[in-house]
Amino acid sequence: MVLRETVCLRRLAEGNHSQEIRFGRFLGNDAVTVDRIIEGWSDQTRLAVEGRHILALQDTSEIKFATSEDHRRDLGRIKKGNCRGMLLHPMLALDAERGSCPGLVGGRVWTRGDDELPPHADRLLSEKESRRWVETAEAAKPVLARASMVTFIADRESDFYVMWARVPDGAFHVLTRVMHDRALLSGTTLRRAVQDQAFSDTQVIELRERADRPARRAELCLRFGEATIRRPGNLREADLPKGVTLRWVIETAAPADVEPLHWLLLTTHAVATPAQAWQIVDWYKQRWVIEQFFRVMKSQGLKIEDSQLQSASRLEKLVAIAAKAAIIVMQLVQARNGQDDQQASLAFTPNEIDTLAALEKRFKGKTRLQANPYPKNSLAWAAWIIAKLGGWNGYASSRPPGPVTFYNGLAYFRACADGWALRDVYMP
Structure with missing residues (x-):
């Protein structure tokens, strides 16, 4: 769901x-x-x-x-x-x-x-x-x-x-x-x-x-x-x-x-x-x-x-x-501010966390301010990636991502996770 x-x-x-x-x-x-x-x-x-x-x-x-x-x-x-x-x-x-x-x-x-x-x-x-x-x-x-x-x-x-x-x-x-x-x-x-x-x-x-x-x-x-x-x-x-x-x-x-x-x-x-x-x-x-x-x-x-x-x-x-x-x-949505230490496993399976790690590489910026600032495998880390997939630009000066951005990001992530799950089935 x-x-x-x-x-x-x-x-x-x-x-x-x-x-x-x-x-x-x-x-x-x-x-x-x-x-x-x-x-x-x-x-x-x-x-x-x-x-x-x-x-x-x-x-x-x-x-x-x-x-x-x-x-x-x-x-x-x-x-x-x-x-x-x-x-x-x-x-x-x-x-x-x-x-x-x-x-x-x-x-x-x-x-x-x-x-x-x-x-x-x-x-x-x-x-x-x-x-x-x-x-x-x-x-x-x-x-x-x-x-x-x-x-x-x-x-x-x-x-x-x-x-x-x-x-x-x-x-x-x-x-x-x-x-x-x-x-x-x-x-x-x-x-x-x-x-x-x-x-x-x-x-x-x-x-x-x-x-x-x-x-x-x-x-x-x-x-x-x-x-x-x-x-x-x-x-x-x-x-x-x-x-x-x-x-x-x-x-x-x-x-x-x-x-x-x-x-x-x-x-x-x-x-x-x-x-x-x-x-x-x-x-x-x-x-x-x-x-x-x-x-x-x-x-x-x-x-x-x-x-x-x-x-x-x-x-x-x-x-x-x-x-x-x-x-x-x-x-x-709450994890976007990074003020809590909950883990990504609260919302995602191990395979989905692997997918998030692979997708994160797409958003590696040239400066520290453009990179994911949160500890890997934390819920805040996952939320940052989902928000980026939903169209958020990641800048601190921008309006924080809201529920609509997260829904869009989750929809995109769902397709990526399904494809990632098939890699061991169809790839030699």
């Missing part, structure tokens, strides 16, 4: 019908399970996180597939209306200092059933979809055990009491955006307590482009403090404390013609100074990376929603495999 930039079985097989049949049989094999594929997501990640502070980003994306009234492909409802598809809930590891992505940590892929469920308040967490936030974080702890510290980061949907009461533990912290106005043990509410706090600092930050918002600069006003949120009275779980003490950070500002940016963040990290509060804001901003991951899965990359597989069980497996491919594409 990485080399061919597609999830279409016919295109993956490149016209080889027997190979296409093999791919289909693999996805249809009952011994091949979604859970086992997801276990494989973290094979390299658990070693790559050693000694680092890891931002563990998790979120949910709805993946829509084309269906008809007569043929729903065994898919459940998503979004509003009559949309059918499945849900992908991954967790990505991100180096808090460098911003590089060691890989996927874990997650879930599932299809909703059509059964009518009891009211949300009448169910235990184990009977709700929201359990994915807690279960994914708990399952991540052994995978991330070698990290020096872990901060689980998520958007507002993960703001519920069980998450705060169960997940934080020693070096494992939580940071999320507030959805609900929490009751505090002091007798007031979280938002009232925030309003009583004076602003302590201002700062201008760069906001990345999103689907619903262009990139812009924002001048932010900062407040921070500490509060103990009270256990909700309607919780059915009996093993939770009466209160959880958290630190909050809030900033608000916006130009007159745009929607105000208003983040109220809760975290288990210590926040005693403006510098520490701004650090919390910076870490939360990195949540954008998982949005980019979903774009690589969908419209800007593998186009997973175009798959024509006819059963939900096969589509679930395909989505799980595509998630691993998407993270490798992202790692190649």
Whole structure:
């Protein structure tokens, strides 16, 4: 998938019908399970996180597939209306200092059933979809055990009491955006307590482009403090404390013609100074990376929603495999700056690395500035070659290569790698 930039079985097989049949049989094999594929997501990640502070980003994306009234492909409802598809809930590891992505940590892929469920308040967490936030974080702890510290980061949907009461533990912290106005043990509410706090600092930050918002600069006003949120009275779980003490950070500002940016963040990290509060804001901003991951899965990359597989069980497996491919594409894009020491073997086979070494000779410049500056067989070394194949000129003064350049380079490299693999077959 990485080399061919597609999830279409016919295109993956490149016209080889027997190979296409093999791919289909693999996805249809009952011994091949979604859970086992997801276990494989973290094979390299658990070693790559050693000694680092890891931002563990998790979120949910709805993946829509084309269906008809007569043929729903065994898919459940998503979004509003009559949309059918499945849900992908991954967790990505991100180096808090460098911003590089060691890989996927874990997650879930599932299809909703059509059964009518009891009211949300009448169910235990184990009977709700929201359990994915807690279960994914708990399952991540052994995978991330070698990290020096872990901060689980998520958007507002993960703001519920069980998450705060169960997940934080020693070096494992939580940071999320507030959805609900929490009751505090002091007798007031979280938002009232925030309003009583004076602003302590201002700062201008760069906001990345999103689907619903262009990139812009924002001048932010900062407040921070500490509060103990009270256990909700309607919780059915009996093993939770009466209160959880958290630190909050809030900033608000916006130009007159745009929607105000208003983040109220809760975290288990210590926040005693403006510098520490701004650090919390910076870490939360990195949540954008998982949005980019979903774009690589969908419209800007593998186009997973175009798959024509006819059963939900096969589509679930395909989505799980595509998630691993998407993270490798992202790692190649990130490796262009050479700030990490990951190896090319993370994304390429030994034969493909040999092909890269042969292709590198084409780009040997007359000066040191025109040569590949990265250690041989590193992921940055491979990314430099792929970017050159995609049309990047290699000069430091040029704009860094983006996803489109890498896709073009991978397409060119695929043809070269196929030819290189045939040298021992047809050459005397």
